[in-house]
Amino acid sequence: MTRTEFMQGNTACAEGALAAGCRFFGGYPITPSTEIAEHMALRLPKVGGVFIQMEDEIASIAAVIGASWTGAMAMTATSGPGFSLMMENIGYAVMTETPCVIVNVQRGGPSTGQPTLSAQGDMLQCRFGSHGDYSVIALSPASVQEMFDLTVEAFNLAERFRIPVFLMADEIIGHMRERLIIPDHVSSNQRKPYEPGSLPFKAGEDHVPGFPAFGKGYGVHVTGLTHDERGYPCATSPKLHEDLVKRLVGKVEGARGSITSCDILNPDAEVVFVSYGAPSRTVQQVLHDHPDDNIGHLRLKMVWPFAEMVLARFTNAEAFIVPEQNLGQIAREIERHTDKDVVTVPKLGGDLHTPGELYAVVEDLK
Amino acid sequence: MRHEIRFSGFGGQGIILAAVILGRAAVMYDNKYAVQTQVYGPEARGGASMSAVIIDDEPILYPKVATPDIYVIMSQEGFEKYGIAATGEAQMLVDSTLVHSRPSCHYIEIPATREARESLGRDIVANIIMLGALVAAIGIVSRSAIEKAILDSVPKGTEGLNVKAMTRGFELAEEAMSR
Numbered sequence: 001m002t003r004t005e006f007m008q009g010n011t012a013c014a015e016g017a018l019a020a021g022c023r024f025f026g027g028y029p030i031t032p033s034t035e036i037a038e039h040m041a042l043r044l045p046k047v048g049g050v051f052i053q054m055e056d057e058i059a060s061i062a063a064v065i066g067a068s069w070t071g072a073m074a075m076t077a078t079s080g081p082g083f084s085l086m087m088e089n090i091g092y093a094v095m096t097e098t099p100c101v102i103v104n105v106q107r108g109g110p111s112t113g114q115p116t117l118s119a120q121g122d123m124l125q126c127r128f129g130s131h132g133d134y135s136v137i138a139l140s141p142a143s144v145q146e147m148f149d150l151t152v153e154a155f156n157l158a159e160r161f162r163i164p165v166f167l168m169a170d171e172i173i174g175h176m177r178e179r180l181i182i183p184d185h186v187s188s189n190q191r192k193p194y195e196p197g198s199l200p201f202k203a204g205e206d207h208v209p210g211f212p213a214f215g216k217g218y219g220v221h222v223t224g225l226t227h228d229e230r231g232y233p234c235a236t237s238p239k240l241h242e243d244l245v246k247r248l249v250g251k252v253e254g255a256r257g258s259i260t261s262c263d264i265l266n267p268d269a270e271v272v273f274v275s276y277g278a279p280s281r282t283v284q285q286v287l288h289d290h291p292d293d294n295i296g297h298l299r300l301k302m303v304w305p306f307a308e309m310v311l312a313r314f315t316n317a318e319a320f321i322v323p324e325q326n327l328g329q330i331a332r333e334i335e336r337h338t339d340k341d342v343v344t345v346p347k348l349g350g351d352l353h354t355p356g357e358l359y360a361v362v363e364d365l366k
Numbered sequence: 367m368r369h370e371i372r373f374s375g376f377g378g379q380g381i382i383l384a385a386v387i388l389g390r391a392a393v394m395y396d397n398k399y400a401v402q403t404q405v406y407g408p409e410a411r412g413g414a415s416m417s418a419v420i421i422d423d424e425p426i427l428y429p430k431v432a433t434p435d436i437y438v439i440m441s442q443e444g445f446e447k448y449g450i451a452a453t454g455e456a457q458m459l460v461d462s463t464l465v466h467s468r469p470s471c472h473y474i475e476i477p478a479t480r481e482a483r484e485s486l487g488r489d490i491v492a493n494i495i496m497l498g499a500l501v502a503a504i505g506i507v508s509r510s511a512i513e514k515a516i517l518d519s520v521p522k523g524t525e526g527l528n529v530k531a532m533t534r535g536f537e538l539a540e541e542a543m544s545r
Contacts, residue, residue: 281427
């Protein structure tokens with residue numbers, strides 16, 4: 001039986017994780033993500049899972065990676081300062097091909113910044129924050145329902161591609177309450193099993209090797225060093241390194257067109273908003289209030305990998321307006337992929353863009 | 367019908383809980399849409415607290431309340447910070463035990479904290495008295511919905527006390543309006 005709840009976004013995220021099959025949470029509480037850890041602490045023991053409050057965020061992501069290698073679906077949740085601390089081990093998860101979900105309920109930065117107020121300032125950090133070349137997936141929810149649904153999706157993608165997947169939320173969506181419909185069961189991807197006797201880091205056509213979980217007797221070597229298909233360090237071969245990094249990037253980038261997730265409204269519009277997360281709600285209000293203006297809307301549910309091909313769906317577009325709670329992070333990515341005007345509408349300080357502010361940008365372009 | 371309701375008082379009165387209960391009543395028991403938000407900051411018990419709910423028959427897009435049409439104000443500081451700018455068309459319920467000022471808009475005085483203390487023996491249910499008064503005076507959600515949402519939200523063992531508080535809120539609003 002599906003059930004209806006009136007729930008906070010952060011709690012909905014935790015419920016989504018549980019529904020997806022998450023059975024390990026390692027974290028360190030930080031505003032404005034703390035309710036996720038609180039709810040997981042309450043609920044995980046009741047479903048046979050494990051909750052550990054670690055000593056900091058470096059240890060938290062390390063615990064998540066370890067738990068994932070036992071075969072568990074594992075997650076952590078944090079905000080800006082904790083996210084920064086996780087960066088090195090996020091790279092380790094990429095290099096070791098460890099499925100995990102990392103939730104960042106974004107607050108104002110840099111540094112300790114505005115702990116209680118909303119921001120989207122970590123959108124490039126989640127893509128590029130660890131060293132080396134890599135590719136990840138980042139989802140951005142714009143409602144309490146999507147805090148649930150996209151958390152489920154994050155686990156499915158993490159399992160499928162054996163990568164860290166980010167749920168890049170913001171304080172506004174994390175802390176508001178609205179209707180949530182929890183389905184009876186959700187579809188779930190399990191990571192592809194390892195075939196005994198095969199090389200543990202040898203991938204097939206999908207570029208994703210089977211997963212040799214700890215405790216099954218496989219004796220697999222797991223390292224952050226550049227490794228061969230046996231998993232053994234081999235950090236001096238240029239060709240081996242190039243092939244490995246290209247496979248790690250390619251397994252995500254190659255799937256861009258098929259996994260991208262967005263909503264498209266009024267594709268024949270000349271003026272088009274591109275949004276993700278909380279500012280999407282303001283854009284939706286603007287479209288609702290001005291139906292005769294034929295304003296377009298591209299709402300990105302998956303921000304990374306950025307699927308530039310969807311921009312071309314707006315065949316008459318003359319300008320893309322990009323409201324963000326940062327100084328124009330995804331606007332920069334859009335500029336890279338279009339010769340149309342890109343109008344960035346930055347907003348810092350924690351307040352959401354108002355419908356009036358965004359409609360004024362449309363009027364300026366007329 | 368869309369309503370934007372703002373609650374304000376001091377930390378510890380259950381200002382956020384009151385908004386959550388109202389939103390829950392609308393979504394779970396009256397089949398409406400609701401979005402509940404709050405001013406979220408480092409304020410501790412005693413500081414000004416504010417929460418808001420939008421309730422509508424249609425899905426709610428922009429989630430923030432800009433100009434509330436209904437106010438529930440439970441402290442003088444809350445009035446000064448979050449109630450004083452109420453526009454002429456707004457309606458306000460004030461806890462007349464704790465709020466000394468009066469707005470320029472239409473208002474109803476509910477002595478919620480005094481009633482909670484003297485009739486029910488617990489200051490802490492003043493917010494539930496205000497919720498009952500709000501529903502009796504203005505509507506927004508049905509009486510059965512608010513009762514169910516209160517029962518969902520209060521600690522076990524306090525259901526009777528809270529239903530009494532809600533019912534006292536109904537009565538106080540009816541008395542205030544018949545004056």
